[in-house]
Amino acid sequence: MLLTPVDNSAIVAALDAALDGGPAVLPLSATDPRADELRAAMAPDEPTLPGTTVVVATSGSTGVPKGVELSAAALEASAAATHARLGGPGQWLLTLPAHHIAGVQVIVRSLLAGTSPVLRGTRKFDDAVASMTGGRRYTSLVPTQLVRLLDDPVGLDALRTFDAVLLGGAAAPARLLDQARAAGVRVHTTYGMSETAGGCVYDGKPLDGVRVRLAEDVIELAGPMLASGYRRAPEATAAAFVGGWFRTTDLGVLRPDGSLDVLGRADFVINTGGVKVAPAAVEEVLAAQPGVADVCVVDLPDEEWGQLVAAAVVPVDPLRPPEVEDLRAAVRARLGGPATPKVVRFADTLPLRGPGKVDRKGVQALLRGTLP
Template identity: 45%
Template sequence: MRLEPVVGDDPREILRALRSAIHGAGPALGLGMVRAMPESVRAGTAVVVTTSGSTGVPKSVVLSRDALTASALATAARIGEGAWLLALPASYVAGLQVLVRAIVADREPAILSGSFTPQAFAAAALTMASSEGGIRVPTYTSLVPAQLARLLDAADEDSGVATALRSFETILVGGQALPPVLLERAQALGARIVRTYGSTETSGGCVYDGRPLDGVGVRLVDGEVQLSGPTLADGYLGEPELTDAVFLRDGVGRRWYRTGDAGLIEDGVLRVRGRIDNVIVTGGINVSLDRVERIVRSVPGLSGAVVIGVPDDKWGEASVVVATRGEALRRSESVQLEEARAAVADEIGPHARPARLVLVDELATLPSGKPDREAIRRAVAALR
């Protein structure tokens, strides 16, 4: 089957190509590709999405028509059917799934054009009102926490934004953990929020408010969350060894995806406790703290710095550079932070820039002499 890269992020172009791929008439789509890829993929493939993955290093995830459709149908079974508003990039799996759900429901999605703003979101949402046989058609959308935060801030002053948020039957929020204070604000406003958990490898969110969608399995192995079911990706394009390492088969042949997340299950509800590896999710994008630290240490005066992740009310998580005063004071603190941010933005992207620089007398270490990252993280958290 032919693989056709999609240049750019035009949602209408992606929708046209995706509709053909889902129905089996057209080539598979290649979204976000950063390197040369094979000209063909296995039959049944709908989309190949290049993602930062759990390591912050790009991987190309192969998603079949069956997996994407199974995800859309399971979502409809859980929250209901209706019309969808696309407010996320269509090349991002959560945005892509909004389009898939619209295609499966045989409805034209509303599309937020241009940059995301609360006013544009409200205008798009309020034009979706429609009815069939005198019955209102429910509306749905999908957001990341940073978008929800902007909408809630705007709703304090703009009644139109508040009305728009309340107009949706359900707003799916995923991509990263939703801070409890943000959820409480949304609920107090009357917005109906469902927290989703999943990844590109699971065709987007497959666990809603801690409970898996129909057909999805959840288990913990050595504290790691693993997922199974019809929404799983086929694997990583051109990387069979990585595919075999991440997608496992149990004794009865069932495939499981290793998420790399730590979690626990209480009364049948999954609670994710963060990454097992040294990765944060900021604004819905995975960022390897190891990569950020390597770059930061190239900045004069920060060669011994440690980069840790901390909770962030706006972005979910953010990175903080921690360095000793003796080394860092060779130049001003503000200059060093800006140089570190510029270096990280240049190599990884602006989303990965450290939020703060914290100076300490000495860095906590383990008996081995390595930085005690957990102790450093606790010390920084105590400063908030």
């Protein structure tokens, strides 16, 4: 039977017991409006796959609930590889929701290191950090959290005390990473998902035991951290987990040195006038321009082109946004005419879903609402 704790402290206790052979855990948030829907979809009264320790419920971009079943062996392999990459076990500060895989792994890593995870809760970041014990200290953030801490002198001082700060959940602009590292923050980008027990590629380099390959430019991953499959979904499991490999929905490039560049979701590719454009490439160019704090590139329907490249841009200074033509010119010079956004609109913030992920459907709705 799956337990369904609804707060972080209860999830910590349930995960601790599950790692010790207790009942599998389905972490749910008490405030998640989909909690009842997820419970029904995950069928907590039905058996899990043998060896399942935790089921992470995800909705993804489609909104259809899906449960990823992870064994203790997968969670432990991921945690051990993370600690090996970062320099050894330590205590972790939980700043993310415990019902997402990034939060689950913060708890698991602490427990396996023999320490108690520190739960930030509603405390200020620096107050939570002050309650941590000695030894190595780690935390995981999403880009939005990092931006706010860099703007907070007290929070930044606390952040500098960490031996490593993992940054995931969404693509991080190069300028944000440069700013953080220049400020003395030991930040590492991560790539992974629930199906890989969290991040398995750090700073473009696979963790120990992780294998990466491309199949028609789509990233495939293998290693001991892979999930057992999807709960009550044998067809989806058979399609995604083949021969010890997990087929992601992300496009990538493998460099000669073995590092991985993630280009974004394969199903996000924009086909405009017969030319395929990767939104992540356009976002990278726009995010590097002066005056741009955040950006999301999506497609909009168009009778002539099929799909338009459209960008929602959050300016650093709303009263002095960058010139639209300057933004377009930067993309045109780097990526060519087809990738140049035909629609550029400024926004105060980007809509989010989950732990810091941009809600692309929300961005599409936002942009459609600005069109004449």
